[in-house]
Every structure is written in C-alpha cells, then in structure tokens.
Amino acid sequence: MDLLNAFIAVLNYVIVPATAYGAQLALGALGVTLIYGILRFSNFAHGDTMAFGTGLTILVTWGLQAMGISFGPLPTALLALPFGIALTALFVLGTDRVVYRYYRKVRAAPVYITMVSVGVMFVMNGLTRVLIGVDEIRFADGERFLISAREFKTITGLAEPLAIRSTQAITLVTAGLVVWALFWFLAKTRTGKSMRAYSDNEDLALLSGIDPNKVVMVTWIIAAALATIAGTLYGLDKSFKAFNYFQLLLPIFAAAIVGGLGNPLGAIAGGFVIAYSEVAVTYAWKKVAMYLVPGWEPEGLLQLLSTEYKFAVSFAILIIVLLFKPTGLFKGKSV
Amino acid sequence: MSTHQPGAAKGGKWRAPALFGALAVLFILEGTVSNAMFSGHWDNALGILRVGLISAILALGINIQWGYAGLFNAGVVGFLALGGLAPVLVAMPPTEGAFEAGGWSILFAFAVAIVTLVIAVALHQKMTGKARGWVVAAVLVLGFFSYRALFDPAVEAIQAINPAATGYLGGLSLPTLISWPVGMVLAAGAAWIVGKTALGLRSDYLSIATLGIGEIIVAILKNEEWLARGVLNVNGIPRPWPVPYETDLQQDPAFMERMANLGTDPMVGSTVLVKLLYVALFVGVLAMLMWAAQLALNSPWGRMMRAIRDNEVAASAMGKNVTGRHLQIFILGCSVLGLAGAMMISLDGQMTPSSYNPLRYTFLIWVMVIVGGSGNNWGAVLGGLLIWFVWIKAGEWGPLMMDLLATGLGDGAVKEHLLDAAPHMRLVIMGVILLLVLRFSPRGLLPER
Numbered sequence: 001m002d003l004l005n006a007f008i009a010v011l012n013y014v015i016v017p018a019t020a021y022g023a024q025l026a027l028g029a030l031g032v033t034l035i036y037g038i039l040r041f042s043n044f045a046h047g048d049t050m051a052f053g054t055g056l057t058i059l060v061t062w063g064l065q066a067m068g069i070s071f072g073p074l075p076t077a078l079l080a081l082p083f084g085i086a087l088t089a090l091f092v093l094g095t096d097r098v099v100y101r102y103y104r105k106v107r108a109a110p111v112y113i114t115m116v117s118v119g120v121m122f123v124m125n126g127l128t129r130v131l132i133g134v135d136e137i138r139f140a141d142g143e144r145f146l147i148s149a150r151e152f153k154t155i156t157g158l159a160e161p162l163a164i165r166s167t168q169a170i171t172l173v174t175a176g177l178v179v180w181a182l183f184w185f186l187a188k189t190r191t192g193k194s195m196r197a198y199s200d201n202e203d204l205a206l207l208s209g210i211d212p213n214k215v216v217m218v219t220w221i222i223a224a225a226l227a228t229i230a231g232t233l234y235g236l237d238k239s240f241k242a243f244n245y246f247q248l249l250l251p252i253f254a255a256a257i258v259g260g261l262g263n264p265l266g267a268i269a270g271g272f273v274i275a276y277s278e279v280a281v282t283y284a285w286k287k288v289a290m291y292l293v294p295g296w297e298p299e300g301l302l303q304l305l306s307t308e309y310k311f312a313v314s315f316a317i318l319i320i321v322l323l324f325k326p327t328g329l330f331k332g333k334s335v
Numbered sequence: 336m337s338t339h340q341p342g343a344a345k346g347g348k349w350r351a352p353a354l355f356g357a358l359a360v361l362f363i364l365e366g367t368v369s370n371a372m373f374s375g376h377w378d379n380a381l382g383i384l385r386v387g388l389i390s391a392i393l394a395l396g397i398n399i400q401w402g403y404a405g406l407f408n409a410g411v412v413g414f415l416a417l418g419g420l421a422p423v424l425v426a427m428p429p430t431e432g433a434f435e436a437g438g439w440s441i442l443f444a445f446a447v448a449i450v451t452l453v454i455a456v457a458l459h460q461k462m463t464g465k466a467r468g469w470v471v472a473a474v475l476v477l478g479f480f481s482y483r484a485l486f487d488p489a490v491e492a493i494q495a496i497n498p499a500a501t502g503y504l505g506g507l508s509l510p511t512l513i514s515w516p517v518g519m520v521l522a523a524g525a526a527w528i529v530g531k532t533a534l535g536l537r538s539d540y541l542s543i544a545t546l547g548i549g550e551i552i553v554a555i556l557k558n559e560e561w562l563a564r565g566v567l568n569v570n571g572i573p574r575p576w577p578v579p580y581e582t583d584l585q586q587d588p589a590f591m592e593r594m595a596n597l598g599t600d601p602m603v604g605s606t607v608l609v610k611l612l613y614v615a616l617f618v619g620v621l622a623m624l625m626w627a628a629q630l631a632l633n634s635p636w637g638r639m640m641r642a643i644r645d646n647e648v649a650a651s652a653m654g655k656n657v658t659g660r661h662l663q664i665f666i667l668g669c670s671v672l673g674l675a676g677a678m679m680i681s682l683d684g685q686m687t688p689s690s691y692n693p694l695r696y697t698f699l700i701w702v703m704v705i706v707g708g709s710g711n712n713w714g715a716v717l718g719g720l721l722i723w724f725v726w727i728k729a730g731e732w733g734p735l736m737m738d739l740l741a742t743g744l745g746d747g748a749v750k751e752h753l754l755d756a757a758p759h760m761r762l763v764i765m766g767v768i769l770l771l772v773l774r775f776s777p778r779g780l781l782p783e784r
Contacts, residue, residue, distance in 0.1 A: 120703060
C-alpha cells in the first residue's frame with residue numbers, strides 16, 4: 001500500500017505537472033528550432049511572440065464570454081485560439097516583411113539577425129503590455145478537474161490524492177494533435193518537403209526550383225501558430241503574465257539545444273528532458289521517502305533545489321550538453 | 336558587422352564633437368528650460384547624467400565584446416548584479432557573530448563543492464571504460480550531499496541573527512571605493528565559467544548561455560538571504576569617497592556660509608553639490624576606462640581582435656587562438672560590466688535584487704551600443720548618455736502624448752486603458768529605434784573608423 005501511495009504521490013506532484021509543462025516547452029522549442037533550421041537565426045522574440053499571441057487569445061476569449069458563448073466543459077480560450085493564431089501570424093508576417101526580409105536579401109550574419117530579433121522583442125513586449133497590461137491574468141473557465149483529489153481518494157481509498165486538472169489533459173491532447181499534424185505536414189506534403197529541403201541545403205533547394213518566399217512564409221505561420229498554442233496552453237495551465245513568458249525563453253532555448261537545434265524531434269525530446277528535470281529537482285521528496293522507507297522521518301524536505309532556482313536546472317542541463325555533446329542529443333544543424 | 340557598409344559618415348572629424356555638443360545642449364536644456372519637454376531643474380539634469388555615465392560604462396563594456404570581437408552577451412543584467420554585490424560585501428559593517436555562527440561553515444561548504452568538482456573533472460579525464468560515468472556521478476552526488484549538509488545549517492544560523500535588520504553575513508567595513516575593483520573581479524569570475532563552456536562552439540550558444548547565467552545570478556541574489564538579504568534588500572550602503580551626505584552638509588557651518596554668499600537655498604545647494612561630486616567621480620572612472628580602451632583598440636592586440644572578428648578562419652590560419660582571444664575579451668568586457676554594477680549600487684546606497692530587469696539592464700544597453708556605433712568607444716559613450724536621456728524622458732513624454740491623443744475620446748474605459756498603457760510605449764519606441772538604426776545606419780551615430 002505504501003508503495004502505491006509513493007507512486008501516486010510521484011505521479012501527482014511530478015509526472016503529471018511535468019508532462020503538461022514538457023508538452024508546453026516542446027511546442028515552444030519546436031517554433032524556435034523551425035526558425036533556426038529554416039531562417040537560420042536564434043529568435044529572441046519567440047517568448048514575446050508567445051505572450052503576444054496569448055494576449056490576443058485572451059482578448060478574443062473575453063469577447064466571446066461577453067457575447068455569452070462558451071465551449072461547454074472546455075475552456076472558451078480554445079474557441080478563441082484560431083483567432084489568436086491568425087492575428088499573431090498576420091503580425092509575424094508583417095515583421096518579416098518589414099524587418100527580416102531585408103537581412104535575408106543581404107545575407108547578414110546569423111548573430112546580426114539575432115540582434116534584429118531583439119528589436120522585434122522590444123516592440124512585441126511593449127505592444128503586449130499596452131494591449132493587456134502587466135498583471136497576472138487567469139482566463140481558464142469550464143470544468144476544472146478531470147479527476148479531482150477527493151473523488152480519487154473515495155474511489156481508491158488511498159491516502160495520497162491524485163488530481164488531474166482538465167487544463168493538463170487539454171495540453172497533452174492539443175500538443176499531441178499539433179505535433180502529429182506538424183510531422184505529417186513536414187513528411188507528406190509538398191510544402192513540408194520543400195521546407196525540409198531548404199533547411200538541409202538552401203542552395204540545392206533553390207536550384208531545384210523551390211520558392212524561398214513561400215517556404216519562409218509558411219515557416220513564420222507555423223512558428224506563430226506553435227507559439228500561440230504553447231503560450232495559451234501554458235496560460236490556461238498556470239496563468240498569464242507577460243514577464244513570465246519572457247523568462248520561458250531560457251528553458252525553451254535549452255530544450256531546443258538539448259535536442260539539437262534545427263531538429264524537430266529533438267525539440268520535443270528536449271522539452272520533456274528539461275521539464276522532468278526541472279520538476280524532479282525542485283520537488284520536495286520527503287513524503288515519497290517516508291512511504292518508501294517506513295519508520296524514517298527525514299529532517300529536511302529532501303528538496304535538491306528550491307523552486308526559485310528552476311531556471312538553474314535548464315541552465316545546468318544546457319551546460320552539460322554543451323560540454324559533452326554540443327550538437328544535442330539528436331543531431332542538430334551546425335551553422 | 337553587417338555586409339551592408341555605407342560610405343564614410345558625414346561630417347568627418349567634426350562629427351563626434353558636434354554630436355557630443357548636441358548632447359550637452361540637451362542636458363543644459365533639461366537643467367534650465369522649464370516646459371512640457373524639459374523639467375528645468377539642474378537637480379534632474381544631473382540625476383539623469385549620473386546614471387547616464389554608468390550606462391555609458393556599461394555600453395563601453397558591451398562594445399568591447401561586440402564591437403571588438405562580435406560576441407553577443409545577453410546576460411548583462413547578471414554581471415551587473417554580481418558587480419553590485421561587491422559594495423554589500425566590502426562596505427557594509429559585518430554582522431555581529433554571523434561569521435562565527437555560520438560564515439566559516441559556508442566557506443568550508445564551498446571548498447567541499449570546489450574539491451568535488453575538481454575530483455570529478457580529474458576522474459573524467461583519467462578514467463576510461465564503462466565505470467567512468469558511474470564513478471563521476473557517485474562523486475558528484477556524494478559531494479552535493481556533503482555540501483548541503485554543511486551549507487544548510489550554516490545558512491539557518493546566519494539568518495536567525497536579528498532577521499528584521501540583518502540576518503546576513505554583512506561586509507568588511509572597508510571604504511566603498513575598494514568594492515569597485517572587487518565587483519570587476521566577481522563579474523570576471525562568472526564570465527570565465529560561462530566563456531569556458533560556451534565559447535568556441537556555435538556563435539549563438541554564447542548568447543543563450545549568457546541569457547541563462549543572467550537569470551541565475553539575479554535569482555541567487557533574490558533568494559540567498561545570508562548573502563545580501565535577498566528581497567529584503569540591504570539599505571544604507573556607505574557612499575564612496577569623496578561624496579558627503581546632504582544632511583551633514585546642511586549642518587556644516589562653512590558650507591552654509593558659502594551657500595549664503597552665493598545666495599542659494601542650502602537644500603538645493605547640497606543636493607546639487609552631491610550630484611556634481613558623483614558626476615565628477617564617474618567621469619573620472621569613465622575617462623580612465625576610455626583611455627585604456629582606446630589604447631587597447633589601437634594597439635597590435637586591438638588590430639588582432641578586429642582581424643579575428645572580421646574573418647575568424649583567416650585569423651586562425653595566421654596562428655591566432657580565436658577561442659582563447661574570445662575568452663579574454665569576454666572576461667574583460669564582463670569585468671567592466673561588474674564595475675558599473677558596483678558603481679550603481681554605491682550610487683543607490685541600497686541593494687534591491689528585484690529591480691534587476693533584463694529589458695532595462697540587458698537589452699536597453701544593447702540599444703545604446705548599436706545606436707552609438709558598435710566598434711567605436713566614443714560611440715558607445717554617446718549612445719549610453721543619449722539613450723538613457725531618451726529612456727527617462729520617454730517615460731514622461733509618453734503619458735503626455737497619450738493624454739493629448741486621448742483628449743478627443745472623452746472619459747471612459749478606453750481612455751483610461753490608453754493612459755495606463757502609456758509608460759509601456761517607451762519599450763516600443765526603443766525597439767523601433769533599434770530596428771531603424773540596424774536597418775538604415777548599421778554602423779551607428781559614430782561609426783568605427
């Protein structure tokens with residue numbers, strides 16, 4: 001029984017939240033890695049693209065709620081998501097037209113375009129603040145729990161509760177669908193194939209008649225969609241605060257590099273590696289240890305690092321990967 | 336840095352003096368003219384100038400990294416914050432009994448951590464075969480737990496000492512000026528760790544690793560209460576020599592007499608005098624740095640750096656150690672950032688870790704360097720002063736402009752929202768300035784010669 005309780009505690013406090021968080025990071029890292037693979041720069045504006053897209057989605061959600069439209073047991077934000085994606089994609093395509101296109105034409109160095117993305121980051125950060133403010137916003141509605149702690153306890157009779165929030169389930173289902181659609185698109189459609197060709201060898205792709213403008217446009221649209229979805233799922237699961245999204249940049253980049261920059265499969269693996277390590281290292285293992293070793297009461301919390309240092313975990317993993325396997329777990333690009 | 340290189344900047348050798356002259360006019364207007372745009376108080380003008388000078392030093396540090404070597408440091412805020420720790424550790428009085436309670440144990444815990452890392456690295460290099468990974472991991476785990484066993488009780492003991500007022504180790508009660516070189520050393524140490532791992536790999540790895548170390552240093556300062564009281568802040572850090580306190584001046588009969596002779600209000604006189612002394616001190620530091628940076632830039636070493644920046648492959652074919660030079664310049668630049676951080680905390684007189692915002696302290700500095708002219712030290716200084724002035728004033732002008740725009744709207748939720756949002760417009764303004772300069776004048780106001 002104690003073994004089961006320990007397992008449920010790990011499931012409840014580590015595996016379930018880390019899986020949802022990992023899926024959100026993976027979606028963010030996919031966007032970063034796609035832009036790196038095809039446009040060949042590290043996009044510092046990605047965190048703020050997520051915030052911007054989520055802000056728009058929240059505004060549309062409020063509009064829908066004001067009109068009395070709801071999505072039954074699911075959060076209204078899911079209905080608003082397509083609008084958020086479309087608006088964000090339009091904005092991002094605008095930045096490409098006004099800003100990035102010129103640097104592709106003159107073939108500027110990647111680090112220079114990264115600097116340009118800092119300018120875009122400033123603009124998007126400011127616009128998000130103007131649009132929706134700097135306060136914390138909770139916008140999840142609908143059913144709160146898939147399995148609530150009390151239900152679980154009465155059904156199983158265990159001492160440890162297991163709660164699965166509906167936002168966590170929605171995150172996993174949505175992320176699964178998005179990833180499936182993305183890989184299908186990259187593997188099966190003509191545009192997806194030309195994107196992969198362009199990423200592998202730009203000159204050869206251009207030689208075989210691939211339209212670079214179309215590839216770039218589709219990449220931006222997909223990146224905007226991934227950023228908005230990742231941001232909205234993160235916001236539903238936790239809460240929306242513009243500055244937190246800026247801070248997500250570090251774990252997202254770490255996930256993309258750990259998996260191998262430019263490699264979509266690696267980005268997903270990296271997202272989960274970062275998320276599981278982050279949660280496992282900052283979780284207080286005292287309760288689990290007490291179940292596993294009967295009669296032992298540890299003095300401390302058995303917490304390796306306090307939660308404030310969760311970013312240190314992604315940083316440490318990043319450093320370890322840079323030291324031992326600079327191209328990432330899956331082979332990434334080396335530009 | 337860009338492949339797009341326009342012809343020589345207009346104005347020739349008079350360009351720099353003219354631009355600095357225009358900047359001086361801006362500050363004089365701020366000090367004398369009172370209207371919607373300028374405050375008309377010398378107090379304000381000198382206040383902006385003080386922090387502007389620190390910004391100029393920060394921009395100089397970044398220019399050393401970006402302009403000389405093309406390294407993108409996205410963690411300025413971290414090195415700045417680490418430098419800011421120095422005045423706390425050097426100038427504050429030591430907390431009674433804190434060192435006996437836990438200071439030595441903490442130092443011992445750090446020693447254990449360092450020895451563990453050294454052993455792990457040595458084992459990793461010496462051993463071969465399958466057992467290596469497990470042995471190294473075992474050493475690290477064992478080392479970590481012994482570190483925590485020493486560290487945790489020591490921290491508790493220190494934080495238990497009068498937690499409302501101290502609860503931290505305190506400093507060494509030395510003059511604040513000594514903390515400035517100490518800040519340089521602290522920042523340089525962190526830079527060595529980051530540079531050693533992230534340099535020599537792909538160019539953007541450094542930017543991402545510095546982004547991480549920036550976040551982590553600020554997180555450490557926020558949470559390690561035994562070190563600098565975390566978010567409880569350390570107040571009352573002594574001012575650097577020769578800056579006096581206003582209240583002391585007002586009680587000094589000689590000063591009061593001089594003010595009476597000048598016909599100045601002693602309140603205003605004392606604040607202006609204090610600010611002037613700060614400005615003089617900071618100008619002195621900036622002048623020394625500029626002298627050293629200009630010498631370095633024009634020396635064979637500086638030419639080698641620019642050669643590496645412009646063509647790494649050719650430079651390494653000439654036998655230059657590119658990664659080693661990059662590490663050197665990264666550490667140098669970061670130590671300048673640490674100096675600026677120590678100066679800023681000495682100026683504020685308090686350590687408030689929650690105020691270290693990456694947008695304000697990392698990316699705004701980048702705008703200064705790019706606008707001023709990357710690769711040109713004078714450009715970095717000009718950019719630092721100018722952008723800081725615009726940043727401060729944009730915070731005041733934004734709401735005024737919004738007010739003007741919103742007058743037609745009538746009172747209501749929309750107007751209120753716009754007025755609330757106005758202070759954030761300056762982020763958008765800075766982004767647009769950065770994008771415009773990068774696009775149309777990539778060499779900045781004062782281009783590299």
